[in-house]
Amino acid sequence: MTSAEAAPRPVTGSGGAEPLLEVTDLVRHYPLTRGVLLRRQVGAVRAVDGVSFTLAAGRTLGVVGESGCGKSTLARLLVGLERPTSGLVRYRGEDITRLSGRALRAVRRNIQMVFQDPYTSLNPRMTVGDIIGEPFEIHPEAAPRGDRRGRVRELLELVGLDPEHASRYPHQFSGGQRQRVGIARALALRPEVVVADEPVSALDVSVQAQVVNLMRRLQDELGLAYVVIAHDLSVVRHISDQVAVMYLGRIAEYGTGEQIHDHATHPYTQALLSAVPVPDPRLRDRGGRILLTGDVPSPADPPSGCRFRTRCWKATGRCAEQAPPLAVPAALADDPTPARHPSACHYAQTRAPDA
Amino acid sequence: MSDTLRPTTPAPAATAAPAPDGPPPAAPLLDVQGLRVEFRTRDGVARAVNGVSYQVHPGETLAVLGESGSGKSVTAQAVMGILDTPPGKVTGGRVLFHGRDLLTLPEDERRRLRGARMAMVFQDALSALNPVMTVGDQLAEMFTVHRGASRRDARARAVELMDRVRIPAARERARDYPHQFSGGMRQRIMIAMAIALEPELLIADEPTTALDVTVQAQVMDLLAELRRDLGTALVLITHDLGVVAEVADRIAVMYAGRIVETAPVHALYERPAHPYTRGLLDSVPRLDRRDGELYAIQGMPPSLTRVPPGCAFHPRCPRAREVCRTEEPPSHPVADGRASACHFWKETLDDLR
Numbered sequence: 001m002t003s004a005e006a007a008p009r010p011v012t013g014s015g016g017a018e019p020l021l022e023v024t025d026l027v028r029h030y031p032l033t034r035g036v037l038l039r040r041q042v043g044a045v046r047a048v049d050g051v052s053f054t055l056a057a058g059r060t061l062g063v064v065g066e067s068g069c070g071k072s073t074l075a076r077l078l079v080g081l082e083r084p085t086s087g088l089v090r091y092r093g094e095d096i097t098r099l100s101g102r103a104l105r106a107v108r109r110n111i112q113m114v115f116q117d118p119y120t121s122l123n124p125r126m127t128v129g130d131i132i133g134e135p136f137e138i139h140p141e142a143a144p145r146g147d148r149r150g151r152v153r154e155l156l157e158l159v160g161l162d163p164e165h166a167s168r169y170p171h172q173f174s175g176g177q178r179q180r181v182g183i184a185r186a187l188a189l190r191p192e193v194v195v196a197d198e199p200v201s202a203l204d205v206s207v208q209a210q211v212v213n214l215m216r217r218l219q220d221e222l223g224l225a226y227v228v229i230a231h232d233l234s235v236v237r238h239i240s241d242q243v244a245v246m247y248l249g250r251i252a253e254y255g256t257g258e259q260i261h262d263h264a265t266h267p268y269t270q271a272l273l274s275a276v277p278v279p280d281p282r283l284r285d286r287g288g289r290i291l292l293t294g295d296v297p298s299p300a301d302p303p304s305g306c307r308f309r310t311r312c313w314k315a316t317g318r319c320a321e322q323a324p325p326l327a328v329p330a331a332l333a334d335d336p337t338p339a340r341h342p343s344a345c346h347y348a349q350t351r352a353p354d355a
Numbered sequence: 356m357s358d359t360l361r362p363t364t365p366a367p368a369a370t371a372a373p374a375p376d377g378p379p380p381a382a383p384l385l386d387v388q389g390l391r392v393e394f395r396t397r398d399g400v401a402r403a404v405n406g407v408s409y410q411v412h413p414g415e416t417l418a419v420l421g422e423s424g425s426g427k428s429v430t431a432q433a434v435m436g437i438l439d440t441p442p443g444k445v446t447g448g449r450v451l452f453h454g455r456d457l458l459t460l461p462e463d464e465r466r467r468l469r470g471a472r473m474a475m476v477f478q479d480a481l482s483a484l485n486p487v488m489t490v491g492d493q494l495a496e497m498f499t500v501h502r503g504a505s506r507r508d509a510r511a512r513a514v515e516l517m518d519r520v521r522i523p524a525a526r527e528r529a530r531d532y533p534h535q536f537s538g539g540m541r542q543r544i545m546i547a548m549a550i551a552l553e554p555e556l557l558i559a560d561e562p563t564t565a566l567d568v569t570v571q572a573q574v575m576d577l578l579a580e581l582r583r584d585l586g587t588a589l590v591l592i593t594h595d596l597g598v599v600a601e602v603a604d605r606i607a608v609m610y611a612g613r614i615v616e617t618a619p620v621h622a623l624y625e626r627p628a629h630p631y632t633r634g635l636l637d638s639v640p641r642l643d644r645r646d647g648e649l650y651a652i653q654g655m656p657p658s659l660t661r662v663p664p665g666c667a668f669h670p671r672c673p674r675a676r677e678v679c680r681t682e683e684p685p686s687h688p689v690a691d692g693r694a695s696a697c698h699f700w701k702e703t704l705d706d707l708r
Binding site: 295 | 422423537538539540567568569570571572573575576594595596597598599600601603620621624634635636638639640641648649650651652653655656
């Protein structure tokens with residue numbers, strides 16, 4: 001069914017370099033229980049249900065999807081805030097999902113997170129300097145005590161804030177500045193991987209661009225690898241080397257920015273792309289818009305087979321019975337164009353050129 | 356103080372030829388003139404709306420574009436008469452609806468207008484709907500209260516409305532409570548409530564911001580269809596340049612409590628006449644092209660208790676000169692149906708994009 005070279009999972013990412021992060025069949029189910037004394041499990045919310053990918057040093061993976069697709073759970077699994085139900089997260093070859101204590105702490109230094117909401121992710125009773133310096137309390141080896149104040153000043157400067165403001169409190173900063181504080185905190189331990197969950201979606205348009213530019217500059221200067229989780233496809237296109245489109249806990253399509261945005265073969269990706277409003281009134285009646293009906297089904301009771309089939313215009317009986325694997329579709333195995341990339345659809349093909 | 360920004364559309368009597376995509380030359384349905392709203396806060400008086408003027412013609416879609424704190428929602432609340440007072444207070448201006456000033460109208464008359472002739476759709480449907488009433492009852496209430504319909508009649512019309520906004524199995528779902536619906540469905544119910552009495556004016560405050568992209572497209576489509584069928588005028592308040600480009604006829608760009616530019620949609624995207632509009636357009640990442648560094652407007656929007664003197668945008672403006680720091684720019688007519696509150700609107704307009 002799948003072409004020979006795409007069959008082995010995980011899908012290999014950018015280039016031939018040894019992957020920094022390798023995620024294999026990652027699953028996170030949240031049990032649904034009933035009863036107070038005798039708690040019985042009656043089901044599970046399948047938030048993440050078999051996700052695999054690799055990330056090379058210095059590269060960016062963008063993860064897009066709508067609410068409930070599991071992208072935020074994935075972020076939390078990657079940084080070790082949650083333990084997976086099954087599956088592996090390998091960092092430099094070592095599975096980090098089973099680590100604990102000192103070994104886990106050592107790995108966590110290298111994988112840090114930036115949160116979505118700069119208003120609730122900073123402790124309002126700590127000064128910005130203390131917030132950024134707090135990682136050093138947990139990882140004293142990262143900076144000797146005497147150096148910390150200097151490191152905090154460096155970090156503030158690095159993210160474009162005034163080092164003199166280290167003694168201020170979060171409420172004295174705007175949303176964009178707070179997000180810079182969150183980024184500085186994530187960078188304090190000089191990580192190799194930064195997982196950013198919707199880093200700009202809470203910010204105003206004019207400020208979003210500043211933060212996106214900052215993240216790109218830091219990547220160049222520090223050689224960071226990013227996993228950027230976002231619902232905004234334009235932002236993801238702008239910063240990602242690889243893009244994974246998620247739907248109901250699984251990756252529907254995976255490829256380079258060009259492959260996903262210009263040569264999407266999965267119906268869900270195509271619908272998602274066509275629904276994004278284009279900031280150009282001349283393209284208003286461009287046609288080719290796919291309007292999906294209905295909402296995303298509940299992850300506690302996902303459809304059988306292909307998860308997208310309940311909203312898909314191409315769905316047949318086969319889709320209900322067989323879950324399509326994430327692989328280069330057989331029909332596109334010899335395609336010379338960028339349409340040849342992993343897509344979890346039995347009927348994967350690019351859209352007609354008018355789209 | 357000539358900071359009231361009057362769009363260049365002359366008095367209703369004049370018969371200006373309509374611009375290709377400009378407003379119809381009829382009398383405006385809604386004519387906001389020099390509106391001012393202040394909030395008393397601990398940090399002092401916040402001038403949230405500082406002399407805003409705009410007009411909405413029958414059947415037209417006006418997009419009010421602005422970032423948080425620009426005063427775009429407060430303006431709408433003042434127009435609808437649902438401003439929280441205190442701490443808010445309308446301190447000046449007029450809001451003419453069919454030529455009658457709503458601000459001087461007795462409260463009970465205003466209430467009769469609300470819902471019947473002008474209605475509002477909010478961003479957050481879950482907090483705008485009553486959580487302890489079934490959606491059928493909430494919709495039916497519109498007909499019993501405003502139209503004196505019988506309970507049975509009102510119920511039937513409620514179900515009809517739910518059908519109309521394409522809620523599947525409307526008859527059964529009318530017995531459900533708001534929390535039992537998904538975000539997109541709740542937004543449809545709020546739209547159903549807003550159009551229940553077929554108002555002439557609909558104000559939608561970020562109606563799709565909380566929704567997923569695919570659901571957002573469904574809701575915008577529904578709004579457009581209803582607008583076509585009912586001929587409703589729409590004031591769409593949003594920060595999303597994409598949504599604006601898809602649906603607006605005309606745009607009013609707000610910054611720090613003022614309208615800095617008004618223009619027909621095509622003209623604004625092609626050749627903005629205000630540096631702020633220009634900066635916004637340039638800073639949006641585009642799906643259809645991937646360039647290097649994004650253009651970013653430096654700095655951040657000002658606090659409304661400390662709006663900079665002169666042009667409020669001058670600390671962030673690449674074009675700012677001495678005059679911008681001291682003199683508040685009046686509204687300059689740029690072309691038919693266009694105005695810009697920038698001393699250097701001509702130079703901005705002639706910039707190559």
